[in-house]
Amino acid sequence: MSGLSVGMLLFLVSVGMSLIFGVTRIVNLAHGSFYMVGAYLMVTLVELLPDRPWAFWLALLLAPVGVAVLGGVIEVGLLRLIYRRDPLMQLILTFGLILVIGTLVLLVWGPDNKSVPRPEALAGSVKILGQPFPAYYVLVLALAPLVAGALWLVFYRTRWGMLVRAATVDREMLGALGVNVAALYTQVFVFGSWLAGFGGALAAPTVAVALGMDGDVLTTAFVVVVIGGLGSFAGSFIGALLVGLLQSFGILIFPAVSIVLIFAIMAVVLIVRPWGLLGRPEP
Amino acid sequence: MSPRTWLGIVVLVLAVAPLALPPFFLQLLTEIAIIGLFATAFNLLMGFGGMVSFGHAAYFALGAYTAALLVKRAGVPLLVALPAAPVAAAAGALLFGFFIVRLSHTYFAMLSLAFAQIVFTVIFKWKALTGGDDGLLDVWPPALLKSPAAYYYFTLAIVGVCVFALHAIVDSPFGYALKAVRENPRRARYIGIDVRRHQLVAFVISGAFSGVAGGLFAFYNGSVFPDFAYFTKSFEPLVVALLGGVQSFFGPLTGALGFKILEWLISRQWPVYWPLFLGGIVVVVIVALPGGFVGLVGGRQWRRRPAAKA
Numbered sequence: 001m002s003g004l005s006v007g008m009l010l011f012l013v014s015v016g017m018s019l020i021f022g023v024t025r026i027v028n029l030a031h032g033s034f035y036m037v038g039a040y041l042m043v044t045l046v047e048l049l050p051d052r053p054w055a056f057w058l059a060l061l062l063a064p065v066g067v068a069v070l071g072g073v074i075e076v077g078l079l080r081l082i083y084r085r086d087p088l089m090q091l092i093l094t095f096g097l098i099l100v101i102g103t104l105v106l107l108v109w110g111p112d113n114k115s116v117p118r119p120e121a122l123a124g125s126v127k128i129l130g131q132p133f134p135a136y137y138v139l140v141l142a143l144a145p146l147v148a149g150a151l152w153l154v155f156y157r158t159r160w161g162m163l164v165r166a167a168t169v170d171r172e173m174l175g176a177l178g179v180n181v182a183a184l185y186t187q188v189f190v191f192g193s194w195l196a197g198f199g200g201a202l203a204a205p206t207v208a209v210a211l212g213m214d215g216d217v218l219t220t221a222f223v224v225v226v227i228g229g230l231g232s233f234a235g236s237f238i239g240a241l242l243v244g245l246l247q248s249f250g251i252l253i254f255p256a257v258s259i260v261l262i263f264a265i266m267a268v269v270l271i272v273r274p275w276g277l278l279g280r281p282e283p
Numbered sequence: 284m285s286p287r288t289w290l291g292i293v294v295l296v297l298a299v300a301p302l303a304l305p306p307f308f309l310q311l312l313t314e315i316a317i318i319g320l321f322a323t324a325f326n327l328l329m330g331f332g333g334m335v336s337f338g339h340a341a342y343f344a345l346g347a348y349t350a351a352l353l354v355k356r357a358g359v360p361l362l363v364a365l366p367a368a369p370v371a372a373a374a375g376a377l378l379f380g381f382f383i384v385r386l387s388h389t390y391f392a393m394l395s396l397a398f399a400q401i402v403f404t405v406i407f408k409w410k411a412l413t414g415g416d417d418g419l420l421d422v423w424p425p426a427l428l429k430s431p432a433a434y435y436y437f438t439l440a441i442v443g444v445c446v447f448a449l450h451a452i453v454d455s456p457f458g459y460a461l462k463a464v465r466e467n468p469r470r471a472r473y474i475g476i477d478v479r480r481h482q483l484v485a486f487v488i489s490g491a492f493s494g495v496a497g498g499l500f501a502f503y504n505g506s507v508f509p510d511f512a513y514f515t516k517s518f519e520p521l522v523v524a525l526l527g528g529v530q531s532f533f534g535p536l537t538g539a540l541g542f543k544i545l546e547w548l549i550s551r552q553w554p555v556y557w558p559l560f561l562g563g564i565v566v567v568v569i570v571a572l573p574g575g576f577v578g579l580v581g582g583r584q585w586r587r588r589p590a591a592k593a
Contacts, residue, residue: 027389081570087389088335092525093569095518099562106555219400219514226393260408263401270394271382 005137007244008144009203013217014224015151015236016195022168022231023188026079026090030097032218033105034193038067038200039209040105043114056119064197071193075186083185098214106211114209136205143202147195148237155233164188168231220247223266229279238277297439306431310503313435315543316442317499318523322535323449324492325520330529331453332485333465334384337392337517338399339493341379342372344512346494347501348406348413351422356412361424365441365498372494373487375402380486384479396514403512418508422501438499445492446536452488453532461485493520522565 017031045059074097082089117123122135155161166174167184175181200217207213224243228235246262269276301309321343328334346368353364379398386394406413413419428434452458460481463471468478501507510516520535527538545564550557 027393078566078570085569088392089569091389091392092518092521093566096562096565096569099558100566101562103556103559103562215514222393223397226397230389260401260404263397263404267382267394267397267401270386270390270397274386274390274394 002133002137003245003248004241005140005144005206005244006247007241008140009199009206010217010220010224010244011144011237011240012147012199012202013196014221014228014240015148015233016192016199017221018225018228018231018233018236019164019195020189020192021225023164023171024079024083024185025087025171026094027222027230028189028192029091029094029218030074030101031192031196031221032214032216033098033101034067034071034196035200035203035217035221036105036209036211036214037070037101038063038197039116039204039207039213040109040114040200041066041197042116042201042204043109043209046116053120060198060201063201064194067197067200068190068194071196072186072190074193075189079189080182080185098218102211102214111211116204116209118205134206140202140206147198151233160187220262223262226266226276227269229276232276232278235276235278294443301432301435309431309435311543311547313431313438313503314500315539316438317496317503318519318543319536319539320442320445320499321493321496322520322523322527322539323446323532324489324496326524326529326532326535327449327453327489327492328485329521329524330532330534331458331465332461332482334482334486335392335521336383336395336486336489337514337521338379338395338397338402339489339520340512340514340516341395341399341402342376342490342493343497343500343516344402344406344507344509345375345490346372346497347507347511348419348497349494350498351419351501351507352412354422355419361428361502365495365502368498368501369491369494372497373491376487376490377483380483380490384482384486396517399512399514399517403509403514406512407509413509416509418506420506422507423505424502428502434503438503441495441499445495449488449492450532457481457484522561525565525568 013031013035016034017028020026020028020031041063042059045063046056049055049059078093078097079090082093118134118136122139124135125132126135126138127133153161155165163174163179163184166179167181167188171181174184220243224236224239226239227242228237228239242265243262246265273279297312300312304312321339325336325339328336349371350361350364350368353359353367354361379395383391383394383398407415409415423429424434424437428437453461460471460476463474463476464478464481471481472478497511500511523538523542524535525538526541527536528534545560546557549560
């Protein structure tokens with residue numbers, strides 16, 4: 001069960017990363033940093049807001065918005081300048097951002113671990129199949145499929161979603177058809193950042209909010225996206241569940257090799273199907 | 284002045300440096316030489332082969348751990364342990380590279396990163412052999428090489444030989460074939476170059492020299508840690524090569540000089556801010572200075588010969 005909720009949180013982060021890659025062709029290495037900022041904003045907001053039952057939910061709403069703004073600033077201020085350059089330069093740039101964001105978080109929030117109290121209504125545990133299970137995880141389990149469903153609606157039932165899907169197939173053609181691709185890039189980047197921030201904010205009460213969380217999430221989300229297929233929405237879902245479950249069960253069954261196992265699976269996927277389980281091969 | 288004169292001046296300055304500089308600066312120079320070698324080896328792939336590895340820390344760490352383990356656990360002398368470093372690194376590079384060179388561009392970078400994370404995790408988890416998180420301590424060179432000046436000369440000599448060898452490789456028919464593969468793999472294949480084999484050989488060579496750098500660093504540092512294989516370490520040669528300019532053979536060495544001096548200046552004043560500056564520098568270089576520092580001062584491009592007429 002906890003494996004499922006870890007998988008759901010991973011899904012939120014990796015689907016944003018995958019979406020950004022699908023449209024802009026940027027592997028956003030700073031995505032883990034967005035997740036971390038989301039969690040830290042959650043810490044601050046919960047502290048600042050008055051101690052009322054609704055405060056937690058308002059914070060959960062606002063923290064991802066803050067991350068989305070950050071993503072927008074980065075896209076417009078930096079990434080937009082280098083879309084025409086070698087994709088590897090964009091990769092290195094987002095790596096530089098990891099360092100910058102990591103240090104800024106250290107300066108703003110300090111080196112100590114933080115925690116976010118779970119909302120009172122969900123502080124206890126519920127029994128599922130006779131096993132006690134933290135009630136908050138039930139929320140995560142319930143929210144994530146909701147988000148997944150909403151994403152599906154957005155991508156497959158709205159005009160904007162259609163444009164995004166078109167952009168993942170052929171950006172040049174979309175531009176030639178008169179769509180403002182630059183604006184679409186920004187929107188997608190902001191949306192992807194929002195998803196990462198939401199994942200971070202939602203995860204904050206379940207983990208220690210600490211400085212190293214950007215790298216941990218980045219590597220795992222990266223594995224998810226690669227296994228599922230870069231740019232594939234359903235692939236991220238399956239990849240996230242797979243990795244989330246593997247992490248939880250792997251630690252129980254073979255603790256020493258569970259992480260190696262995940263990377264080994266990623267390596268095998270890359271060797272056999274470099275474009276991932278549900279991705280498309282590069283033309 | 285001709286390149287030969289420049290080379291002479293650099294060698295002379297480096298040779299007399301211990302007479303004028305306090306030990307601290309000798310250590311800084313030693314570190315610059317090691318990172319410079321690491322970045323030059325890395326740039327054989329990136330600058331000349333057009334392959335960007337995101338996992339070169341794996342080969343650096345394989346070299347460092349091989350040397351450290353041989354000295355610590357098997358008790359062999361440094362002169363045996365150090366040559367073993369590139370052998371182990373090359374073996375790792377051959378094993379991983381066999382799969383990695385089958386992919387291209389982003390996927391190449393990602394698979395190299397995946398393998399490096401495997402190496403990192405194995406080092407991190409295999410406590411009995413590697414000491415895990417605690418690393419291996421007290422990996423010092425023998426008394427003869429223990430003083431900063433002695434280890435400085437020792438490092439300088441080895442790095443010098445390695446850089447010379449890498450230079451010869453770049454300038455050999457193999458090096459030219461590699462550049463052909465970088466420019467146009469399909470065309471290279473049509474004129475009879477085995478593209479994958481060339482890429483794999485370059486990968487193994489690059490891994491081996493990264494292993495030398497790792498081995499040298501183990502004895503310089505006196506200890507080895509799993510961080511040596513972590514993905515942030517993989518970006519170090521990338522950043523250094525980028526700072527110096529990837530189009531030139533000596534770019535990464537210059538970059539190492541700039542990188543370490545900056546690191547020293549900044550982390551002495553504000554240790555906390557160093558990653559901020561590093562990240563900021565990377566961002567600025569990418570956005571504003573595509574040629575790196577060497578490109579900035581209008582340095583000569585590395586032997587740009589006119590393209591052969593087809």
